[in-house]
Amino acid sequence: MDLLKLQKTLGERLESLAAAGLTHLPLARSRVEFAFEEVTVNDSATNVSAVHESAAQMQTSTLEPGPQSLAGSLPEVNARGMPKRSVAKPMPTIALNEEVDLRPYGPSCSDEERLALLNSMSQEVAGCTRCNILSACRKQTVFGVGNFRPRLVFFGEAPGADEDRVGEPFVGAAGQLLDKIIGACKMKREDVYIMNTVKCRPPDNRNPTPSEMANCWEYAERQLEILQPEFICCLGRVAAQTLLKTESPIGHLRGKFFKYRDSQVIVTYHPAYLLRTESAKKLTWDDMRMLMAAMGISV
Ligand code: URA
């Protein structure tokens, strides 16, 4: 069977599965309970107050509350609406194993160079055929989106159906929760950069295979070399294990800082997992507070 025929057949098969409702697990809407469920992406004073109140109610963090962390102390914002910050605190990081890439990033590029490099890489990725199945099944590749000089990169797993259709990471149900998490951290989606481990949607929303992850890793590596973020937040097992070259489960990886090149890395649960697992939201909020403290954003 030639590739086009295979693509058509698989596409039809996927559409019929989707039409039958078989490609998605039902996503339970959770009760409004956690800081990132209580704010919208708008960083208005009311919303920020809601974060403070809810953070104050939540006595579960492993972090020492800082002197400015009391409810009511709204953050000063800069011209772009980003909270003003003190210099990021160097956090004690954990060396996982010698396979993690700890080489320093190369020289930082100008904004123009970054844009040009990301644009040309995005086009290169759009034509990628390293994975037969993924390149035959995708509607389009999903490269990454956001601030090309980010302090923080969110590193996800792989596009789902919505992302495959729109061409942007985290635009579906999990993406809406991610937006709330970003908002609760007093940032906006445009302030951060969002990218995935794998740039094509795996059929039936299965996990990417090890060879698909290996094929795509070079793109993520080059993307991070261009972006050179201070912080990377891995969303879920696949992202964390790929970046940190480990097989440890999320439960062992979260709550700590790791190093990848010059970036400080934290690991938390995937938003899609949070949609199914109410009890993990509190833990992700703890992780986000740890991250905000390191970024110098007062809670
Ligand atoms: N899940 C991911 O890991 N990435 C996306 O872009 C969307 C859902």
Ligand code: URA
């Ligand atoms: N398993 C995953 O793949 N991701 C999570 O976030 C939690 C469990």
